Amino acid sequence: MSERFVVIMAGGRGERFWPQSRARRPKHLLPIVGAQPMLTQTIARVLPLVPARNIFVVTTQTQLAAARAVCGRLPPRNLIVEPVGRDTAAAVGLAMLLVKQRNPDAAFAILPADHVIGDVPGFRRSLETAFRAAESADELVTLGIKPTEAATGFGYIERGAAWPGDPRRVRRARRFVEKPGAAKARVYLASGRFYWNAGMFVWRGPVIAAAFRAYAPRLAAGLDRLETALKRTSTKAALKRIYPSLEKISIDYAVMEKSRNVLVVPANFGWDDVGSWTAMARHHPPDSAGNILRGLSWVEDGRRNIVISEQRHLTAVLGVDNLVVVHTPDATLVCPRERAQEIKTLLRRLQADVTTQRFL
């Protein structure tokens, strides 16, 4: 079996989980679902497939200390700090160079750090399928999640014909489409031909490198400069000098929407990106009134609330429905479930005020 690598993208801020999620302790470093931080769970999921020394975690300087604490099973030098965020294509390019230093032809998976996966053996089978496809052909392989609702928060992948290399498990990808409106999402769902784009990819270095050169030449040139710098100086110094100059663009827009050599592995392993507090309701059993209660939380005469109370603090809710109430030792949030997506707006406002910016 060829050597394999996994690169976990752990630079997100998870702002929609404020106030539990903070700049220094974002969503993937918290046990939002399950007893372990999401990043810990992500590492544990891939360890049976890939040795610890071949797992990289790409994070930020702000999060480095907290990330180290949950990445104890990885060599410290496998934690890579992006000096600034340059969107996903640059991060994939960085991953490509890291893997290339170790094994120029190896396949590597790109995995987000903060997703929930209910069926871990199923996930491992899908990832194994994707690795085998990537190792046996010059294809960009993606995992496509079978949609369970007409979601408008994800991009979609339309499947094409069965792939001759593994016709039962792999399809050609016909096209990548961006987040649709509600009507189009319903059409996608009904067609049975569309999958959610969960940001999970597997490819060999030369294949993704060729895609960058073909469809994102500016970024490819930047990555060439970065590769040269990595040979001449430390990873940290090279990144500090070159990374901020890389083109800021998403991997979907830079490569996936344009490439013709894309495969999709249809997958159905209980995936959830847990995008906001509302998603908690899918992973924690409600009480008889539909309330999700964590910690010392109490709802009197209220329905479908999500109440989270950290430490030994009592959070009591009386006579309200459909509210999210999250208490942490230094900050508390109260908002309706249907507005949980707007926490980012709130945080922009808190950021702009000198008395509140320290709570972000």
Next chain:
Amino acid sequence: MSERFVVIMAGGRGERFWPQSRARRPKHLLPIVGAQPMLTQTIARVLPLVPARNIFVVTTQTQLAAARAVCGRLPPRNLIVEPVGRDTAAAVGLAMLLVKQRNPDAAFAILPADHVIGDVPGFRRSLETAFRAAESADELVTLGIKPTEAATGFGYIERGAAWPGDPRRVRRARRFVEKPGAAKARVYLASGRFYWNAGMFVWRGPVIAAAFRAYAPRLAAGLDRLETALKRTSTKAALKRIYPSLEKISIDYAVMEKSRNVLVVPANFGWDDVGSWTAMARHHPPDSAGNILRGLSWVEDGRRNIVISEQRHLTAVLGVDNLVVVHTPDATLVCPRERAQEIKTLLRRLQADVTTQRFL
């Protein structure tokens, strides 16, 4: 001028101000409105009229330590502990005996500890008027608050003819009526003849003693036993032995509704019993969206909320209206303004649960 006394009733729990108000730190020991605890403000209001040694505070064992801390200007022995709550008539009877030990014929005022009074000089003038009436005649004198709305949360006092002893400032009280329904309250307000019963009374000991004997003979007999015990043993021991046996009845029901020798001093000194969190809105300026914010509180896209955040904790509210959110270091409350009266129900439920009763 005759010697005067004031007895401040400071045994309430102020449950509707939970979680700021607790069994050990109830409403009158908190600065709910103003910079000082309500009890401190109550003492300060009467000190120009009555010397500190003549001011008694009746409180409970649970609150004694906290009450002592705010009653620094009074002799320690003037803090009297009710061993159990026996409603207001027993507390008035106890006050009567305490004053009698010092001066059998002196007039004394009964004042609640936890009310807001906006016009303090006006309050003092009304109290002075009441003292003079009580000292010059065998009358039970009460302060009647001119109503500003058709409130259903107070008893009312209907005025009678001008009192010849001070016809410009004092009226005979025609009758005491219990808390009315909304329709009757509107009639009372429109008539101009009714005042709110704020639980403020002034009388001489022999006059209230005669009223107890006439209209509450069982309680009067109990008070006789208590008086005998007070002569034979310590105040604490006498109270412990006799007080629990006293008839449990309100002063309004026991005496005020039945007596014919009642005067009312119509008063208009910005009185507010601050009965719940909603009342906060009358004493703190709202922001441009009608939100009342105290401490590190933030409302984004919300109106008419009351948000109180203790210490250096940030409480952020997004996209809700008319909510009360109160954060304290160990407990947080979220409820609609219109249900703030129901906090007592919530507390009964928290009391019944072993994991939450320690937060009361």
